[in-house]
Amino acid sequence: MHVGVVGAGYVGLVAAVGLAAAGHDTAVAEADPAKLAALREGRVPFYEPGLQEWLDSVAARMTFVESAGSLPPCDVVLIAVGTPSGPSGQTDLTQVRQAVREVAATARPGTVVAMKSTVPPGTGLELVRAYLEPAGRDLAYVSNPEFLREGKAVDDWLHPDRVVVGAAEPGAGERVAELYRHLGAPLLMTDITSAEMVKYASNALLATKISFINEIANVCELVGAHIDDVARGVGMDPRLGSHFLQAGIGYGGSCFPKDTRALDFTAALNGYSFELLTAVIEVNRRQRIRVVQRLHEALGGLAGRSVAVLGLSFKPGTDDTRESPGVEIARMLAGAGAEVRAYDPVARLSQEAEQVLGPGARRTATLAEAVAGAQAVVVATEWQEFREADWAAVRRAMERPWVIFDGRNCLDGEAMESLGFTYFAVGRQVGRRRQAAVAARAGRPCE
Numbered sequence: 001m002h003v004g005v006v007g008a009g010y011v012g013l014v015a016a017v018g019l020a021a022a023g024h025d026t027a028v029a030e031a032d033p034a035k036l037a038a039l040r041e042g043r044v045p046f047y048e049p050g051l052q053e054w055l056d057s058v059a060a061r062m063t064f065v066e067s068a069g070s071l072p073p074c075d076v077v078l079i080a081v082g083t084p085s086g087p088s089g090q091t092d093l094t095q096v097r098q099a100v101r102e103v104a105a106t107a108r109p110g111t112v113v114a115m116k117s118t119v120p121p122g123t124g125l126e127l128v129r130a131y132l133e134p135a136g137r138d139l140a141y142v143s144n145p146e147f148l149r150e151g152k153a154v155d156d157w158l159h160p161d162r163v164v165v166g167a168a169e170p171g172a173g174e175r176v177a178e179l180y181r182h183l184g185a186p187l188l189m190t191d192i193t194s195a196e197m198v199k200y201a202s203n204a205l206l207a208t209k210i211s212f213i214n215e216i217a218n219v220c221e222l223v224g225a226h227i228d229d230v231a232r233g234v235g236m237d238p239r240l241g242s243h244f245l246q247a248g249i250g251y252g253g254s255c256f257p258k259d260t261r262a263l264d265f266t267a268a269l270n271g272y273s274f275e276l277l278t279a280v281i282e283v284n285r286r287q288r289i290r291v292v293q294r295l296h297e298a299l300g301g302l303a304g305r306s307v308a309v310l311g312l313s314f315k316p317g318t319d320d321t322r323e324s325p326g327v328e329i330a331r332m333l334a335g336a337g338a339e340v341r342a343y344d345p346v347a348r349l350s351q352e353a354e355q356v357l358g359p360g361a362r363r364t365a366t367l368a369e370a371v372a373g374a375q376a377v378v379v380a381t382e383w384q385e386f387r388e389a390d391w392a393a394v395r396r397a398m399e400r401p402w403v404i405f406d407g408r409n410c411l412d413g414e415a416m417e418s419l420g421f422t423y424f425a426v427g428r429q430v431g432r433r434r435q436a437a438v439a440a441r442a443g444r445p446c447e
């Protein structure tokens with residue numbers, strides 16, 4: 001088939017390369033001149049493990065153009081542009097509307113427009129009415145949400161758990177499903193709005209698991225239980241599943257935060273108060289603040305204290321800093337008067353994000369530079385470099401009281417304490433603090 005893709009971000013580029021690898025002639029429209037220039041030189045314009053090699057192997061079947069209107073005639077055009085949050089949590093559909101408008105104005109009759117961007121339930125039907133029907137050229141619309149993860153995008157594309165296709169006309173849905181047939185994944189064919197809802201329900205449930213385990217971890221701290229064992233025990237029940245039970249400083253990234261807010265907003269818009277989801281969002285917000293509270297306590301205030309934040313990308317394996325807990329924590333600490341040095345081995349900070357780190361925070365080129373003279377260290381992203389760091393050397397480079405907040409529960413707490421650190425984590429207590437919590441609990445009357 002001849003396939004067009006609008007938007008060469010994480011989803012669009014992975015989809016385009018995956019479809020080219022499956023033998024389709026693929027044309028990609030990318031509006032950002034710098035990204036387009038990189039792609040025309042054969043370079044992936046962001047960090048995604050394995051994608052450069054994959055692109056190299058299929059480059060001959062790919063072309064890159066500057067706008068959706070310049071795409072060659074296609075059987076299917078995938079839309080994979082950004083859908084960021086608006087100020088009240090609603091989805092900003094500006095990029096989607098622009099892309100669909102351009103495709104509707106130029107696509108040849110009979111083209112199928114497949115939406116891979118995450119758009120709120122009801123959007124597809126509205127786009128059909130606003131742009132495809134008025135074009136009068138028999139353009140079909142299909143919702144085809146994407147479930148890949150950053151950092152594992154290539155593998156996720158090749159091994160999807162399912163392919164979801166929402167269509168009003170079976171023929172159009174079939175044409176999109178055909179693009180994935182070779183992957184052998186289970187296929188759900190449904191209507192457009194249900195397909196849109198599958199995407200939000202999936203992300204909301206994953207976010208709920210994270211906020212739930214974080215609440216359990218917070219209670220573990222009070223009763224002297226150990227979240228690692230608790231999560232392992234819970235996950236042994238296949239009905240509950242062992243995934244997404246990693247407690248920490250909460251979820252970030254370009255999708256969970258915005259998609260939970262968008263679903264909350266959509267529910268409210270339709271007159272429904274989605275209490276559970278509102279709580280999931282609030283728990284996630286508070287989980288980051290707990291780090292700042294804990295350091296405030298441990299350092300006897302934050303003004304003038306020196307704190308290193310390790311990890312600015314929202315998770316390991318990506319350079320994406322959108323809604324990253326590490327960035328947010330650095331900003332809160334700096335806002336409270338701490339002198340913050342932040343380090344990340346890969347993260348890409350936009351100019352805006354550099355500014356967002358604020359006057360009290362600056363980024364360093366190395367871990368050693370970040371921790372030199374710091375009184376506390378926060379591990380915000382579980383990069384391998386942090387797991388494998390020479391923590392004895394880090395302790396020597398720091399100043400008293402040698403506090404470490406392991407926001408991803410990725411270090412050996414006992415080992416940290418034996419190096420002289422005061423070790424805090426999420427739902428984990430080691431050494432003296434664990435004994436104290438258990439003793440305090442034992443001394444309390446039963447409720």
Ligand SMILES: NC(=O)C1=CN([C@@H]2O[C@H](COP(=O)(O)OP(=O)(O)OC[C@H]3O[C@@H](n4cnc5c(N)ncnc54)[C@H](O)[C@@H]3O)[C@@H](O)[C@H]2O)C=CC1
Nearest residue numbers: 007008009010011029030031032081082083117118146150
């Ligand atoms: N990042 C991820 O892991 C996943 C993202 N999604 C969804 O997929 C969509 C895209 O996400 P990302 O790839 O992260 O976005 P992104 O922001 O990284 O990339 C979007 C790209 O589209 C380009 N663009 C915007 N309007 C355009 C137009 N009219 N013509 C040509 N190019 C245009 C932008 O310049 C940008 O390069 C979002 O709706 C997101 O929620 C879904 C699953 C996973």
Ligand SMILES: O=C(O)[C@H]1O[C@H](OP(=O)(O)OP(=O)(O)OC[C@H]2O[C@@H](n3ccc(=O)[nH]c3=O)[C@H](O)[C@@H]2O)[C@H](O)[C@@H](O)[C@@H]1O
Nearest residue numbers: 146147148149150210244245246250251252253255314315
């Ligand atoms: O819609 C999307 O964009 C994508 O959002 C997530 O993918 P992604 O944001 O790349 O990253 P995840 O691996 O899901 O992690 C999201 C955040 O949750 C945090 N997390 C994850 C798992 C966990 O157990 N605990 C936890 O705190 C991570 O640190 C990270 O900040 C989903 O996993 C994808 O299925 C989905 O397609």
